[in-house]
Amino acid sequence: MKSTKARKDILEILERYDFPLNAEEVYEILDEDYDKSTIYRNLKKFEKDGTIKSIVFSDKIKYFYKIEGHFHFIYCIKCKKFEKFDICYSESMSQYLKEKLGYQIISHTLYFEGICKDCQKSSS
Ligand SMILES: [Zn+2]
Ligand SMILES: [Zn+2]
Structure with missing residues (x-):
């Protein structure tokens, strides 16, 4: 069952990395030679069922991540690196809403x- 293995491999990568990855990066990290369409399809599926989360930055590329806990990211627009931080927005904002x-x-x-x-x- 190659498709089951693909799912497992993709999830494993997202669990291993502590920052968001785009589909292209997942493709490059994967040892096995999966079809890009397989990777896109699985990422979409995981996103839909809530297994993973995604963010889109101003470069319009979607990045996926699977990190336990509540985190936010800052993204360097020059070297395209992510850093994770665990402080959240202020309570006054949700109070306002x-x-x-x-x-x-x-x-x-x-x-x-x-x-x-x-x-x-x-x-x-
Ligand atoms: Zn940088
Ligand atoms: Zn937050």
Whole structure:
């Protein structure tokens, strides 16, 4: 069953890496020579059933990750590197959404883009 193995292999990679990967990177990391379409299809499936999460940055590429716990990412637009951080947005923001707009908050997505320390050094 090659498709079952593909699913397992893809998930394993996302579990092993501590930062989001795009489909192209998953393809490159995989030892086995899977079809790119197999990888895209499985990533889409995992995303849909909630096994993995995804984010899209301003480069329009979708990145997938499977990390336990609540994290956010900052992305360096120069070297395309992610860093994970575990502080969240302030309570005052959800308070505002609840009180002013009357929402019950279910989830949020928060990410930053910037230029990392190393890239700032190399460009100066
Ligand atoms: Zn950088
Ligand atoms: Zn958060």
